[in-house]
Amino acid sequence: AQSVTQLDSQVPVFEEAPVELRCNYSSSVSVYLFWYVQYPNQGLQLLLKYLSGSTLVKGINGFEAEFNKSQTSFHLRKPSVHISDTAEYFCAVSEWNRDDKIIFGKGTRLHILP
């Protein structure tokens, strides 16, 4: 069965600094990968997804993620964060042969410091 590990529960970053949120997955088959964001008092929203093709995926709000099959990782990056990026970020995985179900990680809370 697939699983997702988000290595950091909280990440503090100064405004305008770069950030990387780490995500590793475990699966015996090929996968789809996702990053979702949950802003304060709002519902989950899809940031980006990897289905196939280019391993570098660009999403909304300047975020991007790179699929690395050999390291089973899908880390999320942004070159310069803003106070509005304060939120909880969830990495998620779905297996190709069970593509009706998404398994989420525990989340990483991004704190933007002024």
Next chain:
Amino acid sequence: GAGVSQTPSNKVTEKGKYVELRCDPISGHTALYWYRQSLGQGPEFLIYFQGTGAADDSGLPNDRFFAVRPEGSVSTLKIQRTERGDSAVYLCASSPNQGRVTDTQYFGPGTRLTVL
């Protein structure tokens, strides 16, 4: 257009009581999902509907949990004999087409259930 809505936004109940949580998906979306998010955890899959039928209910923790979607739109998650461990935020999501995860899931704001 309107997004996914969930009612109530908050529900406080006593141990042993019965509760119903409602989800109104985006109009026209055929796939509907329920998740449970406990404190400090990511969303945990409960059940997935394709139209009126439950295509996958493998995430329901036990037979106290049941969900319906009689007309293929609104869904109700029903919890019998609630326990304190059922306290969580219950999320609903909908997606168009065949409900494959390659389709974007649109989440509602959730219902926060507290069992005293």
